[in-house]
Amino acid sequence: MSDELNTTSSHSGFNFAYLDEQTKRMIRKALLKAVAIPGHQVPFASKEMPLPYGWGTGGIQVTASIIGRDDTLKVIDQGSDDTVNAVNIRKFFQKTTGVQTTENTEEASLIQTRHRIPEFPLKEGQIMVYQVPVPEPLQRLEPRETETRKMHALADYGLMHVKLYEDITHFGKITSTYDYPVLVDHRYLSAPSPIPKFDNPKLHQSKALHLFGAGREKRIYAIPPYTDVDSLGFEDHPFELQRWDQACALCGSKDTFLDEVITNDEGGHLFVCSDTNHCQRSQKNGAVHDS
Amino acid sequence: MQAHGFSKPLLKVEKLTKFFGPNQALNEVSFELFPGEVLAIVGESGSGKSTLLNCINSNIDFDQGQVHFQSQALGSVNMGELSEVNQRLIKRTEWGFVHQNARDGLIMNVSAGANIGERLMSLGHRHYGKIRATAIESLAEVEIDANRIDDLPLNFSGGMQQRLQIARNLVTHPRLILMDEPTSGLDVSVQAKLLDLLKRLTQNRGLAVLIVTHDLAVARLLADQMMVMQNGKVIESGLTDQILDDPQHPYSQLLVSSILQN
Numbered sequence: 001m002s003d004e005l006n007t008t009s010s011h012s013g014f015n016f017a018y019l020d021e022q023t024k025r026m027i028r029k030a031l032l033k034a035v036a037i038p039g040h041q042v043p044f045a046s047k048e049m050p051l052p053y054g055w056g057t058g059g060i061q062v063t064a065s066i067i068g069r070d071d072t073l074k075v076i077d078q079g080s081d082d083t084v085n086a087v088n089i090r091k092f093f094q095k096t097t098g099v100q101t102t103e104n105t106e107e108a109s110l111i112q113t114r115h116r117i118p119e120f121p122l123k124e125g126q127i128m129v130y131q132v133p134v135p136e137p138l139q140r141l142e143p144r145e146t147e148t149r150k151m152h153a154l155a156d157y158g159l160m161h162v163k164l165y166e167d168i169t170h171f172g173k174i175t176s177t178y179d180y181p182v183l184v185d186h187r188y189l190s191a192p193s194p195i196p197k198f199d200n201p202k203l204h205q206s207k208a209l210h211l212f213g214a215g216r217e218k219r220i221y222a223i224p225p226y227t228d229v230d231s232l233g234f235e236d237h238p239f240e241l242q243r244w245d246q247a248c249a250l251c252g253s254k255d256t257f258l259d260e261v262i263t264n265d266e267g268g269h270l271f272v273c274s275d276t277n278h279c280q281r282s283q284k285n286g287a288v289h290d291s
Numbered sequence: 292m293q294a295h296g297f298s299k300p301l302l303k304v305e306k307l308t309k310f311f312g313p314n315q316a317l318n319e320v321s322f323e324l325f326p327g328e329v330l331a332i333v334g335e336s337g338s339g340k341s342t343l344l345n346c347i348n349s350n351i352d353f354d355q356g357q358v359h360f361q362s363q364a365l366g367s368v369n370m371g372e373l374s375e376v377n378q379r380l381i382k383r384t385e386w387g388f389v390h391q392n393a394r395d396g397l398i399m400n401v402s403a404g405a406n407i408g409e410r411l412m413s414l415g416h417r418h419y420g421k422i423r424a425t426a427i428e429s430l431a432e433v434e435i436d437a438n439r440i441d442d443l444p445l446n447f448s449g450g451m452q453q454r455l456q457i458a459r460n461l462v463t464h465p466r467l468i469l470m471d472e473p474t475s476g477l478d479v480s481v482q483a484k485l486l487d488l489l490k491r492l493t494q495n496r497g498l499a500v501l502i503v504t505h506d507l508a509v510a511r512l513l514a515d516q517m518m519v520m521q522n523g524k525v526i527e528s529g530l531t532d533q534i535l536d537d538p539q540h541p542y543s544q545l546l547v548s549s550i551l552q553n
Contacts, residue, residue, distance in 0.1 A: 154376050158413025162398070165405045165412065168419055169441050234419040 017064040018096045023047055027065035027220070031211060034222035039184025040152070041135050046218040056089060056114060057215030059131030063112045066127065066211075067093065072100040074108035079116035079257065079274030103277050115178075117199040119256050119278040122208035124225065130193055132214035135221060137181045137191040157189045160232060168237050177242060183230045184223055192229075198242050198257045203229040246271040251282035299361055301326045301467055301499050302347070307356035309339075309346055309523075316342045317353065318523040326466065327497040331504055331514035331531065333546065339523040340503040344469050347501070348388055349378055360385075363466070383410055387460030387468040391475060393452035397444045397459065403430065404440040407459050414463070429458040433488060450481035454488065461492070470502040474509055486512055507550050511535055519543045 015021065023045075030044035049057040067073065073093055077086040081103040089112060090101050102108050105120040112129040122128065138148045141159045151157065160181055167175045174180075180197035184190045192200060193212060203210060203223055210223040223229060231239035247254045249270040256278060258271040273279035300323035309317040316339045324330050332340045346353040349370060358370040362381055370378065382388070390396040397406050407426040408416075416422055427437045433454040444452050453473060460468060473489070474482045490513055493500055504510055510517055510531055518528040519540065527540040538544045 150375075154379065156379065156413060158409055161412040161417070162401055162405045162409050165408055165419065165422065166401050169402055169404060169423075233417075235417050237419050 014096050016069075016097055017067050017093065018050075019047065019061065019064045023061075024065040027061055030220045031062065031065065031222065034211070034220050035209070035224050037188070038224055038227050039182075039188030039190040039221060041190075041219040041221045043218055044220050046215045049215065050092075053216035054133060056085065056112075056131035058213030058217075058220075059112050059114070059129050059215075060089060060092070060213075061215060062129045062211050062213035062220065063093065063110060064096075066129075067097055067099060067110060069097070069099060071109045072102050072107055074102050074105065074111045074277075075113075076111065076116060076118070076275075076277075077114045078259070079118075080276045082276065085114065105277055113195075115194050115196070116257065116274060117195060117202045119253075119273070119275040120281075122202075122206055124207045126208040128208055128210045130195070130210065130212045132191070132193040132212045132219070133216070134179070134193070135191060135212065135214040135217050135219040137179075137189050152188060155187060157183075160189060161234075164232060164234065164237075168234070174233065174237060174239070180239070181232050183232060185227050186230070188221075189232075190221060190223075196242065196257055197231065197239070200229070200231045200239070201241070205229075244271060248273045248279060248282075251279045253279070253282050299367075300324060300359075301328075301361050302501070303357075303359040304347060305357045305359070307343065307346055307353055307358070309342055309351070309353045316523050317346065317356075319356070320520075320523075320525055321356075322518060322525070322528065324467070324499050324501060326499055327493075328516060329493055329498075329500040329502065329514045330516045330518060331502050331510035332518045332520060333504060333507060333510055334520035335546075336505065338520040340505075340520055341471055342523075343520070344471050344501065344503050348382065348386070348469055360467070383413060384463045385466050387457075387465040389453075389456055389460060389468060389470040389473045391472040393444070393449070393456045396456040397452060399445050400443065402441045403435070403444055403447070403455055406444060406455060407462050410459065410463050425462060429462045430455075432461065432492070433458040448481075450477050450485060453477065453485060457488070457492070461496075464496070465498070467499045467501070470500060472504055473502070474504070474506065489513060507535065507547065519546065 027044055030042045034042045047061060049060055051057060075086045075090040077083040080086060094101055105118040110127050114131045136148055138151060138159060141163055142148050164174050178194050178196045179191050180200055182190055182192055182200060192203060205226055207225055209225055212221045233239040244258045248256060248258060250272050253273055256273045256275060259274045261270045261272055263270055302324040305321050306319040307317050308319055320343055332343065334340050345351045347358050360368050360370055362368050362385055365377060404423055404426040407429050408422040411422050411425060426440060430437055430440060435451060435454055444455055447455060474485055477485065486509060492498060502513060514531045517531040517534045518525050521542050527534060527543045534543060535547055538547045
C-alpha cells in the first residue's frame, strides 16, 4: 500500500477511495489490532456507505481504507469477476481511486471477495478482503453478545461442538458447507464467513493477508499470513471437503469448486467452475477438453 | 460429623453476607459440608435459601464472606478469588447445579445426548462416538431409555427433564452438587421416583449435596444434616432427625408442626 496521503480523487467531489482520511485512519487502527490478534473481532465505527447493508459495506470500507494508487484491484462475487455486485464494486473503486483493476488473480495486489477464495494460489504481499454478513460464529447458538464475548475471552467453545454434534446426530455428518467454523492460531473461533468449506484449507498457512469486514455488525477481524487455521471437527468425524463426481463442463478441472448451472427448463444442467478467471485460464491452456 | 473419617470439609462457607439494596438477604451464613454428606437448607420462601445457593455457585456476587472448596484439580481454593476460567472449570467438573426449573439447566433445542455431551465437549472431548457412549451410560443411570438420546428435551415430561438435568451434571463425576428445589413442580409419584434416584446416586457415588427445599419430607429422606433459615439467618442446624424430632428454635418448631403428622 502506498504511504502517501491520498487527498485528491480522480472523480471530483469525493476523497480518494470515497472515505475521508479520518475514517480510513480509524479503520486502519482497527485493522492493525485485528492483525495483531488473529481471529479476534475488533469493533469499528462502520460508516454509512452508498449501498445497503448486506451488499458488501464492510468489505468496501476495508478496501477503501487500505487501497493505494499503485494497487491493482480484483473484485469477485461468488467466484466470478462479472456478476453485478463484482462489476459495480470494481467500478466504484475505479471511479473513486482510478487504480488499475484486473481479473487475473496473480496480478492483483488487493482482492475484494464475497463467497470465494480464488483457485489460483495466493502469494506473499497479496491482500484478500472479505465482505462478512455475520462475524460471530456463535451467534446462532448464543444470542447474547455479552455471553459470546465472554466465551471468546475464556476460549470457551464447547457450544460450537454441540452444534456439530447435533449435525452428526441428525444427519450422520457435519452439514455446514459454508461459513464452516475455524479456530485461528489455536485460539479464536472465527467465521470464515460465506466462503464454502472447500476454501477453508486455503486459509491455513496462507501466504496472503486476509481481512474481514462486517459493515452492519461493525466488526473487523483478520488472518495474517502464515497463520494456522483449523476447521473444527471430531476425531471420528473430521472436517471433510466437498467433492463432485463431475469435472467442470467448460475447462474440465477436477479439483475446483463447481457451481450447478441450470441450462434450460427441461432439467438440463451443467457443473462449471465458480472461479471464472481460473476457468478461462484452464480453457486457454487446453486443460482437457480436446482429449 | 467426623464419622466418615475425612478431616477436611469439602465446602466451607464463612460468614456469607448479601444485601439487595437495603434488604439483607444473607446474614453471616456459615457452615461446612463434608465429602459424601447431604445438607438440606429449609425455610420459608424469602428466607434466603436460593440466594445462598446462588452466591455459593457464583451466580450472583456476595458482599462479604468466603466460600472455600477442596478441589481435586486445584487444591484448596477460595471461589471468590478464583479466575473465571478456573471457576468455570470447577463448576463444570467437580460441581453440579440442578435448577428448580429444568429449562434453566438444559439447552432445550438440542438433543438429550448433546445436552449431556456439552460438558464433555467444553472440557475438550472431541470423539463423537465416545461422547455418545458416555451420554447413553448417563441416561441409563437416571433411568431414561437410551432410544430417547436423540430427542429434544422439549418433548420430555417434567420428571424426565429433571432427570436429564441431573444426568447432564453427573457426566463429569462431580463431588458436589447444589440443588435448588429439584422436586417442586413435579407430581407426587414423579417426586417419589426422583427422590429414590437422588438417594441412590448420593449413596452410590459418595456425592456431597447441598439441597434447598421447602419440603421437610425431602429433607428427611435425603439429608444427613439440616439447616433452618429465616430472614437470611441460620437459626438452627444439626442432624436432620434431631431437628425434625426435637426442634429447639420457635420457628423450627412452627415449621415442623406445620406438616401433617400421621
